[in-house]
Amino acid sequence: MPDTAAHRFAGFPLRPAAFAAALGSTVVVAPHPDDESLGCGGLLALLRQAGQPVRTVLVSDGTMSHPNSRRFPPPARRALREAELAEALEILGVDADQTLHLRLPDGAVPTPEAPGFAAAVAQLGEYLAAQPPQTLLVPWRRDPHPDHRATSQLVRAACAGLPAPPRLVEYVVWAWERATDAELPQPGEVRGWRLDITPVVALKQRAIAAHRSQLGTVIDDDPTGFQLSALMLAHFAQPFEVYLEAE
Template structure:
């Protein structure tokens, strides 16, 4: 068996909760409903407590978590998961009425060069130009899920064409569980930091719990359906979150 991958995250310097406010107005880009709460729910709560504006982009339609359900056909799954996102955002203090729904195919978000990539970039660029955020939160560029990697490419392409590029801060979701050595930050590539979210861990956990279809048998007629495991969830119950920024 290959040697287990040693995650470097615990070595990152710990920033105090007040550091969140320095990010200013923020747009969080979520490949799927729940990524916003898992990867950066604590940061979002702290931003809102500091009075900073936060808005959201949901990239995929979220329908592939239970692809074989007949009780919840694709449109019903989309509606359910978008409702869960709205509830989670409300818990975090984020207004959901400004959310941009790209509704790209879950499991097949287009990457650079694929059909649909450039139109998605154009919509995202227009939204970011209108919002003019100081910071954009985006999945880690090699987070080991194809939709997360494609989302990173969409965001980088959109931001490259803005008159003033926002600060890009990358968050991790699946790297906690699935990262190979090549998925992790390479020497000199980025600098990482952890954010102390002790004061808002409870709020983050409530937001995660709002995504009931990913945690419990809300959709009970697809035995192959996705469910977040207890070991996966444990990473997001820690009193800190991990972020990376290009050097």
């Protein structure tokens, strides 16, 4: 229900680009390579331009976007997508060398009751405790992709073990296209706001373009493989990004 999402988000107040600096040191948690650029690439660029430290956590191994490719078997797909992430981060001004790669199974990021969840929580918790950020950027808790929801649960479990949990700011990816009304923010649930990213829209578009495998220009031997549609990409060409915070 894209019209429902767009209508809901359009009512959020617009904060100026300069507001980004107030978030301070930030860690962005991305379920897959490209979520960081799509959901919050503008904010990441603004944070870096304001001199704020930004680090990245990549949750999944990204290998299920083209599961039938023979030219790019799973290890090659993982390497390709991680290289695309590093390029996108460099464009946004983020140091890719500080990225934590959890390499959980793409399409099956564990939920609390699944094997592997506790170990991932511990690994993420150690990473956050070593250099505590002021803000964590995490996918919207009901974003309509199971890996995004599992990532939200993973982050919240890791934060519960920290002595001083960071500010949690949620970004949207698939909610633009696929969210039902029940999956969108409900009245009184969160405080939504939009961030003006006009000064860095071009940087964000370059970062998205770095994810070539998701745009159909690299892996050409899997006709069933994933590709970002023009309609989907249009949501992320707008001069603002949408964020949600718990009341």
